[in-house]
Amino acid sequence: MTIDPRELRNAFGSFATGVTVVTSLGADGALLGMTVNSFSSVSLDPPLVLFNVDRRTLSLPALEAAGCFAINVLSADQEELSNRFARPSGDKWSGVDYETWETGCPILPGTLASFDCRTWHTYDGGDHVIFVGEVQQMSLNADPDPLLFFRGKYDRLATKDHES
Numbered sequence: 001m002t003i004d005p006r007e008l009r010n011a012f013g014s015f016a017t018g019v020t021v022v023t024s025l026g027a028d029g030a031l032l033g034m035t036v037n038s039f040s041s042v043s044l045d046p047p048l049v050l051f052n053v054d055r056r057t058l059s060l061p062a063l064e065a066a067g068c069f070a071i072n073v074l075s076a077d078q079e080e081l082s083n084r085f086a087r088p089s090g091d092k093w094s095g096v097d098y099e100t101w102e103t104g105c106p107i108l109p110g111t112l113a114s115f116d117c118r119t120w121h122t123y124d125g126g127d128h129v130i131f132v133g134e135v136q137q138m139s140l141n142a143d144p145d146p147l148l149f150f151r152g153k154y155d156r157l158a159t160k161d162h163e164s
């Protein structure tokens with residue numbers, strides 16, 4: 001079967017996901033951030049997570065050199081943050097609030113969960129690089145609804161209000 005790249009992309013996009021911002025720290029202390037929906041949990045013991053980075057991503061060399069990253073799982077009202085970190089731009093971080101934990105990678109407030117990680121391993125993933133990280137510290141907030149991504153568009157959970 002010949003796989004048409006456009007159709008393949010559409011088929012991949014039919015898997016509904018949450019949305020995260022992956023952050024890290026450049027060697028010069030520069031803040032790095034990119035929107036990522038390829039996040040997945042991997043292992044409970046040890047606690048491992050993964051995400052995939054397109055080899056064309058400007059932040060990739062700095063992310064590989066950093067040795068750490070943080071995953072910030074966005075809430076439904078953080079769509080603006082997702083858009084901000086999905087564009088190559090020098091001032092992605094202007095006016096963005098954050099704190100730092102164990103690794104020093106930026107942790108965004110108001111998320112559903114954040115995972116502060118040390119890079120465990122990177123793997124060849126074709127035109128992407130697969131990052132696996134070991135969770136050093138985490139937070140969990142059960143209250144907010146998640147921001148969702150499906151077929152190239154943001155979406156939200158259908159709440160009971162919407163169903164009635």
Ligand SMILES: Cc1cc2nc3c(=O)[nH]c(=O)nc-3n(C[C@H](O)[C@H](O)[C@H](O)COP(=O)(O)O)c2cc1C
Pocket residue numbers: 019033034035036037038039051052053054056057058059060082085086087088089149
């Ligand atoms: C919802 C959403 C999910 C994304 N997921 C990924 C992803 O998993 N991996 C990836 O490499 N780029 C992903 N992107 C694209 C990057 O966020 C975008 O290319 C970003 O500008 C890369 O950072 P850079 O400025 O360092 O190049 C996603 C974009 C959006 C809007």
